[in-house]
Every structure is written in C-alpha cells, then in structure tokens.
Amino acid sequence: MDIIYFLTIFAASIAGLVWGILGSSLPGLSASIVMALLLPFTYTLPPMPAIVMLACCYIGAEYGGSIPAILIRTPGTNSAAATVIDGYEMNRQGRANEALGISLWSGVLGGLCGLAMLVMFTEPLARLALLFRPTTYFGLGILGLSVIASLSGKSLLKGATAAVLGLMIATIGTDPISGVSRFTFGSPDLLEGITPLFVMVGLFAVTELMTRTGVPSASIKPGASIRVRLPRWPMMKKISRAQGIGCTVGSLEGLMPGAGGSVAAFIAYNEARRWSKEPEKFGKGSEEGVAAPEAANNAVASTALIPLLSFGIPGSNSAAVLLGGLLIHGLLPGPRLFETNSDVVTGIYIGSFIADISQIVIGTLILPVCIWLVNRPRPYLAAFIYALIVSGTYTVHQSSFDVGIVMTAGLLGYFMRYFGFPFLPAVLGVILGGLIESNYRRSLVLSGGDFGIFFEDPIAIAFFAIAALIVVGALVNEARAAMRARAAWSA
Template sequence: MLERFALGAQVAFHPTALLMTLVGVAWGIVGGALPGISGSIAMALLLPLTFGMDPAVALMMLAGVYVGAMYGGSITAILISTPGTPGAAATVVDGYELHRRGQSGKALGVSLVTGTIGGVVGVFILVGMAVPLSKIALAFGPPEYFALGVFGLALISSFVGRDLVKGLVSALLGLILATIGIDPFAGTPRFAFGNVDLLSGVAAPAGMIGLFAVSEILHQIAEGGDWERIRGRYSTQLPSLREIWSLRVATLIGIVFGTIEGLLPGGGGAIASFIAYNEAKRWSKRPEEFGRGSLEGVAAPETANNVVTATALIPLLTFGIPGSNSAAILLTAMMLHGVQPGPALFDRTPHIVYGLFVGLLVANVMMLVLGYLALRPSIAIVNVRRPLLLSGILGLVLVGAYSINNRMFEVWIVLVTGLVGYAMRRYGYNVLAMVLGLVLGFMVEANLRRSLLISLGDPWVFFTRPISAVLLALALATFVSPILRRVREERRAAHAEGVARPAAG
C-alpha cells in the first residue's frame, strides 16, 4: 500500500503533472465560476487537450478541473445566484443571501475552506473505502438503482416550496424531456418527429445551461432591478479556526452525504448538496437562519460536492460506472487512453490509480491557494457593468453550447430551455425540479424496466430486496413529510383564524 503511494507521489509530483493539474484546477475554477460552463463542460472542453498526455497526467488534469469547478461553481452561486455547476445549486440559497447582505467574502471563504476539507477527506474516503464499499455496490441491481432514482425525485417535495402541483409539473417536464430520443432499452426512437438531432436526445448539459444560466440571464434582463455597479470593496475572508469548528456539524453532514452520493451513481453532486443542505438545516442549532444567510447553509452543500469529486471515482474506478456527467467524461478519457476500469486497474497500473489519488490531494491544495487568489478577480467580474457582463456571458453560453457537439442544435436547445426556464421561474414553477427530472429520467426508466425483466414482471421485486425497499421507504418519507408539515401548518393557521373570527364577527 505504502509503496504504491510512493509510486503515486512520484507520478503526481512530476513537474509536467503538477503544471497540468494546476492548469486544470485554474480552468476548473474559471469554468465553474462562469455561468453556463459546468464542471463537466469545462472538463469536456479540456478533453481534446489531454489526448497526447500520459494517461495518469490526463486523468489528474481532468480531476483537477472537477475539483476546481466545485469551488468555482460556488463563486457564481454566491455572487449572481447562478450555480456555475449543478453541485452548487444548493449553495445559492444561503450563499446568495449572504452576498446580498454584503458578506460575499465570508461566503466564498467558507465555501473554499469547507470545500477543501471535503475534497481532502473525500480522497481519504476514496482510498480507504474503495474496496470494501465497492462490494456493497456489487449487490446493487436494477431495482436498487431504480429506487435510488425515485429517492432523488422524491426530494423535490422538500424544496419546491408551497406549490407542490407546480413543483411536480416541473419535474414531469424534465422527465418527459428525458424520454426524447432513442429508447434506453429497445433502441426504438421516441418523440423524435423524424428529426435526426432529436434522436440523440436532449443533452443534459445543454438543458442545464438553458434552464439555469440562460433563464437567469433572461430573468436579469427582464426583471433585474438596478444596473448600477456594485459599490464597495470586498475582501476575502477565510473563516477562522473557531468558525470552521462551529461549522463542524454541517461539514460532517456534507462529508456523509457526499460520500453516499459518490458511491451510488446518481445525480453527480446536485442531490448530495441538497440532502446535505436539508440535513444541515435539520441538525442545526439555528435552523431559522437557513435561507436568510446561514454559513452552515453554504458549508454543507460545498463540503458535499467536493467530497463527491473524490468518492464519485469509487464506482468509476472499481466498476466503470460513471455516477455523473463529470465521471462519464473521466471514463471517456480513460477509454481514449486504453485504460480499462475495474479491479485489474488497481493491480496492473497502480501508477495511474495512486497517481490519481495523490494528484487529487494536490489538486485540492491548489484549489485552496488558487481559490484564495482568484477571489478578488471573481468579485471584479461581478462588478463589470451588467450589460457587458450579460452579453459576455451570453456569448460564452452560445459558444459553450455550440462546442458540446460542434453544432448549432445545442444552441437552439439552450435558447428554448432558457425561455422555458425563465417562464417557469416567473410563474412559480421550479427549474431545479425539472433538471432533476431530466437527469434522473433515464436512470429511473431503464432500471424500472430492467428490474421487471429480471423479476419476470413481478413488481414486488422492489420491496423484497432490502436495499431497494429501504431506499423506497426513505423516498416515501422524504416525499410525504414536507407535505404533512405544510398541511399541519395551514390547519394551525386556519384554526387560529377560526378562533379569531367569532370575536371579530
């Protein structure tokens, strides 16, 4: 074990490897921060650069982008309420609130430090638990994946707010969007209307650029208040040790759920951050601060999404199952370099695996340093005049969308989903619910059908298998409990009104 780490360090500390990791992390922070460029798009754009590299260096560079993007994503989440990466979506709630209250520097500092903690701890979890936990993942069949997808969808009821009907409609729109294209099972076209571009499906990255970034830009254009420069100077405020200690519960929760999400292929960081956010709120001593600028509300999701950068590699490296878009890109890079994931990878090419492990640690340290240095420029970007910033972001979004497949189709997807996203925002629907539907649709359907194929059509297969049963029970509880709470609150309010009325009448 130890000599394998020495080998890994040798690979990771090679000057070329260090330089490429640094470039990767820097690009990740910038790409993650730029709205519309998520971690996976930043990685995908860099992929062609890695063709000529040593496979270990290529993977380290891409993993560096992944790591950097998680912090970069929180920069825009905090400063312009647009998660640069889906994993930072939960950071928006309190991060942006802190920014509005003039605590941008503090929010960024907490995100950076807890993110680094998450990333580093994540690497140790990755190394320490890869083998034993992968044995549990071995027991995961289609029913369990189906249950996991359902659980992800059930989360929607906890974040859509008061109007559950509109939240569910939003999720259904995402699920419906995910059914466009080739059927995951039978290979027959669905809802393509004879259009070749539609056949390949609505690419999730393009949909996310549209729904999150473009809808936000359109929102700012149509309803944005003042177009003044943001006045005042912001400075980086790294949290003190005492403050970090006070965030220990939220950070720990982030580590736990980041680890779970990384292990179980699913939504790629977004779900973990939301669960971590909700759980941190539940366990917090000051839950009333959540939504009003809680540092814990930044720490929990930011720890979680950085943990995922490491733990998502567990199913990827051991089974070749990509748990997210980013992991899928890493898998693509591995295949391009003829590296086959699986148990043999650890034994035959330890320099790649352990080089990647050490490289991830290096990348997290680089993120801390670069993130600290990049804070001021990132704030300066927000201070660019809004018309210029918005047209610049639009230009970047158009180019980013085009570059996904070198064609105009994704540009159209981005424009249409952007308009839809803006309308949804305006009329009380939930963009995030739609994105979850879009991301999880394939997983839910494919595994539902695969499960029933295995069970010869017996639907009890989901309840007789323990892991699947537990996940489904959790899904039900997660879905119902916010509704029950809301009903109880409304009844109490109605009761109070009923008591008050006779006196008034």
Template sequence: MDILEGLLHGLEVALSVQNLLFVLLGVTVGMMVGVLPGLGPAPTVALLIPLTFTLDGPTAIILLAGVYYGAMYGGTITSVLLRIPGEAASVVSTMDGHAMARQGQAGKALGLAAIGSFAGGLFATACLILFSPTLADFALGFGSPEYAVLALLGLFLVAYTSAGTTLKSLVAIGIGLLVASVGPDPITASPRWTLGVPDLLGGFEIVAIIMGVFGLSELLVNITESRRPTSVTRTIGRVLPTGRDIADSAGAVGRGSVIGTALGLIPGGGGVLASLVSYGVERRVSKQPEEFGSGVPQAVSGPETANNAASISTFIPLLTLGFPPNGVLAVIFGALLIQGVTPGPELIGDHPDIFWGVVVSMVIGNLVLLVMNIPLLPVFVKIAQIPPGTMATITVAILVIGAYSINGNPFDVAVMIGAGLVGYLLRKLGIPPAPLVLAFILGPIFETNFRRSLVVSDGNITVFASSPVAVALLVVLGVVIVTAVTGRLWRMRSARPGHAGEERARRLP
C-alpha cells in the same frame, strides 16, 4: 486498487502540469463566480461544459469541480464586504460576516471563513476517500428494482428539499420527466414524441437543456439587473485570525464539517441547506444566541465550513451511485456522459483516473484557495464591480457558441433557447428549475430500471421489495412522504388564516 494505491494514482494524475493548471483555472473561475452576484455555480459550470469537450475525462471534471467548490469560497467575500451573497450558499454570511466587517473585522471574518472552508473541504474529501469505494462496492450488488426505488427516492427528496412548495417542485419534476421521454424508448428503442423531426430521434441534448435552464434563464431573469452594492466595506483589516480566534471557532468548524458533509449527501441538499442548518445549530449551542446577527465569528466559520464541505460530499452519490444530488452535480453528470463515462458504482474501478484524480485535486484545490483567498481579496472586490451588462454579453456569447459546439448543429442552440425560456417562465411562476434538470437525468434511469424490473418479474409489483436494500429504501421513501404530508398538515393547522406561502418558514430564506 486499495485506498493507498488509489491515492498514489490520484497524486500522479492530479500533479501533472496540465491538471494542476486546470485546478488553478477552475478554482480561480469559481472564486470569480462566487464573487459576482447573479451568476451561480450551476450556470457557470453549465457554461463551461463546452470547454471540456476536447479535454480528457479527469481534467474536465477537475476543472468543473474546482469551479464548484471555488465558488463556495468566493461567495463569502462579497457577503462579508458588500453584504451581497455572490452565490446562494453564502447568504448566511451577509448577517454576521458583514456585521464583523462594519466593526473593522472584515479580515478576521474572511480569514476564519477561509480556514473553516479549508477544514470542511478536507474533512469531506477524507469522507469521499474513505466511504466512496465501500459504497460503490455495495452498490455493485444493486439490481434494477433497487435502482428504480433509489431514483424514485432521489426525485422525492429533491422535491421535498427544493425551494418553494413541494407541489411546485413536483410539477417541475413532471415537466423534466416528460422532456426526458422525448426520443427513443429505453426498452424497445421506438421513437416517442419526435414529431418526425430527425434531430429529436436521439432525444434532447442534455448539455443544451442544462445550459438553457441554468444559464440562459439566469441571464433572462437578470436582464434588467442593475443593482449596485450599497454597503461597501473597504477596510479589510488583519486577515490572519489569531490562535485564540481559531480556537474559539474550532467547535463551529468541526460541527460545520459534519453537518455539511452529511447534508451534501442528500438529494436536493448542498451548500445552501448546509450553511443554513449550521447557522441554526451554532445559534442553538451558543451561550449568547441573542448576539447572533451582530458579528459573531462562529456564525461565519460554521456555515462557511458547512457549505464547502457539502460542495465536496455531493460528489459521493454521483461518483458511487450515479445520482446527481443537486443542480451543479447534474451538470457534472452531463459532463461525464460527454466524456463517455457513465457515473455509477463501476466508475471507481473502470475510471480510477477520474475518481482518484478528482479526489486528490480537491485537496490541492482547497489548499490553493486557502493560499489565494487572502492575498487576492482586493482583486476579487474589484471583480465584484464589473458591470453586469459586460458579464451578460460574455455570457450570451458563451451560450450561443457553447450550444453550437455540442454537435455543430443549430438545432441544439434552438433547444438551449427553448429550455432557457421554459426555465425563465418557471422561475417567474415560482417553480424551481433545478428539479426539472434532475428529473431529466433521473427520469431515464428510473424508467429503464422500473420497466426492466416489471419485465423480469412478469409484472409483479412486489419485485420492488424483493431485497433488504430495496425494502430499506422504500422505508426511507415512506418516511420522506409521511414527513412531507404531516409537516404540511401541521403548518396548515398552525398558519394564520389567509397567510400565503407558509412553507417558507421551514425552507430557505
């Protein structure tokens, strides 16, 4: 199936009444999630997984993808109007976006952000269409050694780019790998660490782990959350930007599209990293960098474009290589497994409905968001004021019923609660939970391919450098490790004595 045929097939799938309704539902829920502080896209997508059990594959992924990129749009609204980022990727817009709102230009900021997000989403979708089939064809030639090295590279990149120190991220990865090793050995099928519990013979249920680590731990972290907006801007003003506004922001939107699409491909990347890098680039290319923070339109349109582009390009490694680059995509990985679909290079050929249907739905979804974003602003401002306690009650009900609905087995609810407690404690200790979930997914891929390679090569370790692709991946892995180590040494040398947490300087706010 070539690209044109694929797109026509995707149109057929995405334009069915059911899928159109689920695009609408997904982006609406996503926008609401983006608007509500404290409930990010990963926990929400995790909460929605049980709802997809009875849906068919394309519809399920269309719904979850819509929530993800919808959240990128929604997060901007509260960032600009309330100076509260509804989700992490919109944190940058609290600076210049809210400053514009205080100057009576909230509408202009939101309009520019919406148009930028739309353009970034379209650019990333075009890249997804153009590059994914080629990348998947290329990856079809991968053997076990290439997959093992790729999984290892993914784990290191996740550790390096996650929030907090690399060491803590590596600890989270170690815990995730250990949790993933409970159950049958992937080569011999012998039970490992099952402690005689029949429910553990198949290992931990991935959805229960995801719902616990992302959903319940978030709920527990926010258990005393009662902060209310302190800086509300009620005057939205003119929403549609002028032609001149758009022309002034065109460069920022173009740069944001490229930055977001590129950073979305990197494991551990995604909207947060993309928006921060875009903000930095805009400041660097600006003729008046000193004005950043006081309401510069390019400081809103660039990052907002980048975070939406990243949320879409993150699907490229998942749909072509079978590697989820961040927490949200890890959840979608789990949803695909539940649908009986193994993400990887065969997905485009074996399940064209899912790939092309989801791709075309992204174009439709972005268009829906652009249209919905502006007239529904007052509604979303109201939603942002829903009491956190009400949201928490709804969330706890979804968690309990959702985990129980996986197999109708209370054991999965117990696993979800255990994972939630572990996730909560890790957060309190400053250990990011997302690497744990990604390691839980990538661990079996790495172990299976690593051990299979060793069996085939009779224990010859050079099998991992037996092809040009494997060597190239090893070189990238080496560069990542050297960069991490030298960066750390450089920071230690330049740090003031006794100043803790210097790594924050290079990381997220």
C-alpha cells in the same frame, strides 16, 4: 520519493485544477465537458501526469461550478444546482464573499474526505458498489424526487407541477428500454435527449436576463469587499454538521455509477436542512445550505474513481472521460491496475491531495477577480453573461440547436416565474427522469412484472423509507403552516 516524480505530479495537478475551476465556472460547461476539452492536450503527455491532470481537473470542475451559482444564479455544472438556493440568496444580501468562502472551504473538506475514502477503503467500497441493482437506482431516484417537497418554496402543489414538467422534458429522446424515439419529431439532435444543464442554464440565467432587463438591480447590495472571507472558527463549527452530512452523502453517491454529483448535492442539502438547528433559514441565505451540497459534490469527485479504478466502470460522466484518458494511454483500469501501474494510482492519490489543498490558494486568488467582474455596470455584465451562455452552450456539442434549446428553456422559465412556479423541482425532474423510468422498467423486466422485486432489495427499501419520511414531514409542515395562517387570519 523521487523529486522529479513529485514535481511532475505537482505541476500536472495544479494545471488540471486551474483548468477545471475556470472551465466549469463558464455556464453550460459541465464537469465532463471541461475534462473532455482538456483530454486532447494530455495525449502528448506521459500516462501518469496526463491522468493526474484529468483527475485534478475533475476536482476543480466540481468546485468551480459553485462560483457562477453564487454570483450570477446560474449553476456552472449540474451538481452546483443545489448551491444556487442559498448561495445566491447570500449574494443578494451582500454576502457573496462569505458564501464563496464557505463553498471553497466545504469543497476542500469534501474533497479530502472523499480522497480519504478512496485511499483507505477502496476494497470494501468497491464491494459495496457491486450491490447496486436497478431496484437500488430506482429507490435512489425516488429519494431524490422526494427532496422536491422541501424545494417547492411556498406551494407544494406548484412544486409538484414543476417537477412533472421537468419529468416530461426528460422523456424526450430515445426510450431507455425499447430504443424507440419519443418526442423527437424526426430530429437527430433530440435523439440523445435534452441535456439537464441546458435546462438549468435556460431556466436560471436566460430567465434572469429577461426579467431584469432595464431594471435597476435593487436588492443585490454591493459587496463591501471583493476579498473572499474564509469561515472562521465559530462559522466552521456552525457548518460542520452540514459538511459532515455532505461528505457522507457524497462519498456514498460517488459509488453509484450513473447517479453523479447532482443527486448527491440535492440530497445533502435536504438532509442538512432536516438536521439543522435553524431549518427555517434554509432558502433565505443559510450558510449550511451552501456548505452541504458543496461538500457533497466534491466528495463525489474522489469516490467516483472507486468503481472506475477497481472495475473500469465509470461512476459519472466525468469519470467516463477519465476512463477514456486511461484507455488512450494504453492503461486498462480494473483490478490489475493497482499492480501493473501503481505509479499512476499513487499519482492520482498524491495529485488529488495536492489539488484539494491548493484549492484554497487558487480559490483566494481567482475569486476576487470573479467578484470584481460581477460588480461591473449592469449593461456590461448582462451582455457578457449572455455571450458566455451562447458560447458555452454551443461548445458542448458544437451545435446551434442546443443554443436554441437554452433559449426555449429561458422562455419556459419566464412563464414559470410569471405564474410563480419554482425552478428547482423542474431541474430535479429533468435530472432524475431517466434514472427513475429506466430503472423502474428494468426492474420489472427482470422480475417479469412482479413488483415484489422492489422489496427484495434492502438498500432500495431504506431509500423508500427515507423518502417517505421526507414527504410526510413536508406535508405535516405545510399543514401546520396553513393552520397557523388560518389562526392568524381569524385572530
């Protein structure tokens, strides 16, 4: 191979990776926004490095979102929402460097696994992607929603209520089927609905700022070292099962256009917990609880390219930006891209590989700075987080209205916290609301109102079955816990 070709790929890949990691670690900037911001810079580049840079930016962005999730309890991107649970808990226990190390290591494995799928199984996976119908997406949405059962914390009742609130937020905007406006009150800013990431940033970051103001932080133990601790062999073994689950779920989810990394991360988290030897540690700083979602969302970054490259159909918002990049450079993704522009396709493969591997190096360089930053005196830290939130949110649509939405979500979060409602079910509701509603209705339009259509789709049936298992399992657990509590009470 030509050395110039390789060096070009290398440079483009590292540049994209670093941009992606740094950009997505700013709260409010989702992976697709970070890529869209990079896009204008690639106009002047030749096609191959431009596309490699964007693809590697995607990889970096899927990883970078976990940094603020662990350090300041705010997911940097949608798909890092599940990482907040155990990542931040580990941080509170003074194990931030360990959590960051696990997320980094799992991200690398997830990325490599997704890449292997992309390189070896593009053909069969593309055929699989063609099987997904509206009924399948509805099944996926229900499966995602069933995860609420294990995210609810102390009370299933409150978790379900929070989920309904999230679903309500998701109904704001243009109706997905008929196109009429719902709850927009005539405002054009609400036509496209409320961005889930804004709700997350508001619920987590703004609420945290509000409740902690002027309170000395008692529970976050100062981390002993700012050096990142990559997992050693025993830990690697311990989290390997969670990572395997994450890789599998993520690789498959990437194929489903529209589903994206956030659903994958939540499902992976839930499955890792079900199959774990220590399920009781989940939510209390479990290493597996960080490993599973991080492996999943990094795997998505590679397999989401399969529908894009083979059909020209983007598998996520981020893949849609990559599609824009291809089009601007006059490349038409689709079955013929592999013949006409094989240098670009090979470039993506090699570049992604370099990016996945270099993530370890870049991560160990960047993370100590991040850990150092969050260990500054509390007033400075709070001020800078606040500034970051208002600037990052504004960036998405250059709109002060959006900053207002984040503030409103913060207020909502404050009330929810005061009354003891968990945030994650609400987040899941916002993410899944559109997916569930539109595909349910789409299916019924297709069948002319016949519910039988949901049972003609084997993949959807499988999703329903798993969802039912999860919910029944959670109910049994809850009942058992209640009985145990009663027994303890009477004893």
